[in-house]
Amino acid sequence: MGPGQAMTTESRSPVSTSEAAAVALDAAFDAHNLHMAPAALAAVFDRTGVIAWRAAGEPRRDGSATDRHTVFRIASMSKSFLAATALSLRDEGRLELDRAITDYVPGVRFLLDGRDMSVTLRQLLTNRSGMPEDNAWGDRQLGAPREQIAALASEGFRLTAEPGERYQYSNLGMSLVGRAIEAVTDHPIEQEIATRFLEPLGLVHTRFEASDYPGGGTLAAGFRTFDEGATFADEPFVGSGALACIGGLFSTIDDIAAWAAFLASAFTDEPRRAEVLSAASRQELQRVHTMIPIGAARTHQELDAVGYGMGLVVEHDRRFGHIVQHSGGLPGFSSHMRWHTPTGLGVVVFGNSDEFLAAQLAIRCHAGVLDRIDAPAEVVRPWPEALDFAQRIDRALRADEPLAGLDNVFAENVMRDVPADVRERRLAQALDSLGPIDATQKLLSARIRSSASPADLRWIVECQRGALLCEIRLVGIRRPLVQNLEVSPIEPPPEALRL
Known part of the structure; x- marks a missing residue:
């Protein structure tokens, strides 16, 4: 076959996927600066679950080793669960994505050059609301009370672009989708995510609160370094509040592998668990809605295009085609998940320092696996x-x-x-x-x-x-x-x- 496409009848490479996964994982670990976090955990998964994993370090710096079941905070990877919940409610006819957010959350104001603007749920979900990037500020607001954020909303959020005009990553904006979900369900957004996805999909180790892990023995603690990993300072968990829906989840490599497999199966002939979320809606999450300039993506990959879907980033890799991913970063944690929709092969990486650069390790490992099995860009x-x-x-x-x-x-x-x-x-x-x-x-x-x-x-x-x-x-x-x-x-x- 020529590079880029494959017929479904073509035989696979003689290199087994599990062998390729193990080799790529070892190579990625060996090439990465593991000293930037006390603990690291990574896995390669396919449509069946984790097929190779590797751990390093001590998640709490107490002598206990990192293992397959260590729980890390996944930060903004949480946005995929928020977006899926919004589409689930949209499919039920309870949420209209093209309606203004103020139809669900009255009192929110958006100001551009002193003018009041209307912003839709779709624009918020796809990061083209006009709200500017707010990562540094937003990280520390995860536990802010809803009343505090509501007060800011009533004063007015200042925009830097016309709604719908261009990509700008806004945690604050996407959290408003959580408020809309709460308005139509009369339940906390965390409860809706749990009952709609975590429980039916068996993601029993994915939770919003550190207290949900009895004893805390499986939890990785957060750390920060200001001297290239020579020393580490404790970083307490950022709380869960008004912005928790965009970055508050904790999880394991197996749960994230299962979540990714559920999403990626939407592109197969037999999508999993259609009663949980339709294949069409899952594909909608994983489709470009807002173009991201290649330079702004800050990647060394060979990409033809990159854009934001809904709670997920979508890449069109020059060699491997359609890849879906999202990073997570909070004080004390770095995470990344990515998968190749034609094959279902993916990688998840956790580190318990925000300097760990989990995405770099994940990208290197993922490309290594796909290259070793000569993965097609698309199955046609x-x-x-x-x-x-x-x-x-x-x-x-x-x-x-x-x-x-x-x-x-x-x-x-x-x-x-x-x-x-x-x-x-x-x-x-x-x-x-x-x-x-x-x-x-x-x-x-x-x-x-x-x-x-x-x-x-x-x-x-x-x-x-x-x-x-x-x-x-x-x-x-x-x-x-x-x-x-x-x-x-x-x-x-x-x-x-x-x-």
Whole structure:
């Protein structure tokens, strides 16, 4: 297969996924500065759960080692649970994302150059409300009473852009979605998240309060360093209050792996637990709604695009395609989760220092796993008509029959754009270099190279000294027809001829 696409029938790399995960995890750990946190924990997961994990250090600096079940604060990774809850209520008809937040939370004011502005729930969820970035301030407001934030809201939040205009990451803005959820359910947002997702999905180790972990023996404490990890200072847990819904959760690698698998399964033929949240809504969470400038993403990856979905960041990796992720950072903690939707392979990383840079370790590990198994950027199922037309074109080429004689295959433009006699002449020129087409060929399914979309197909026809690369593209009408056909010689000669 060419890089970037895969047919569902293609066999996997001989390197096992679990082996690739273990090797990539070790390499990422070895390359990372683990001294920046007292404890680190990371895992690679697939659609079934954790398949490899590694831990380092002491989560409380008391002699007890970090293990698979150590609980860390996940900070802004919590936003994915908030957004999922909002869509769950939207699906029930109880929340309308395109209504102004003031319809649910009266008294909130948004000011731009002294003018009152209207901001919708959707704009808040997708970080394009016009509210400026507030990470440093917001981290310390996690435990602020609701009354305190309500008082700020009534005074007015100042905007730096027109609502809907551009990406700006606002914790305060997204917390208002939590207030809207509370208004329509008459329950605390933490309760709604628990009853809608944590409990039905069995995420028993994911909670909002440190006191929910009896004895605290599994909890990683928070620490800060101001001398590159030479010494650490205790960092007490930031409280849970008005902004807890955007960053207050604690969790484990297994729970986050299960949560990611639930979300990623929306892109499969058998989405998990549709009664908890529909596949369509889960896909909506993991789709770009607000473009993030590549420079603002502060990444060293090769990305074609990056944007904010709903409570999740969406990347279009140049090699691996669709990746979903979110980081978490609070005083004392650094976390990151990411997964590749075509394969379901993902990584979660925790460290108990805000200088740990969990995202760097996770990105390195994730890319290592995907590279080792030669993961496709997308799994595409061609239309049945595409496969049928490819079979007919393939048979005609091999039998030296004129392509123009194929009935009900080509749209009328094909033989007008490049006349049949020109196609035949170019094919003859190609075969002069490649030699005759081999009489014995593998099945077409074994010769398919990629499918960029269900309407596209690329395959080879083997020749004595190379191959013909055949490419078709269908037009999306009720009864599709081939609208483009290209047949190019590959190795030798290097130049392609459009036949």
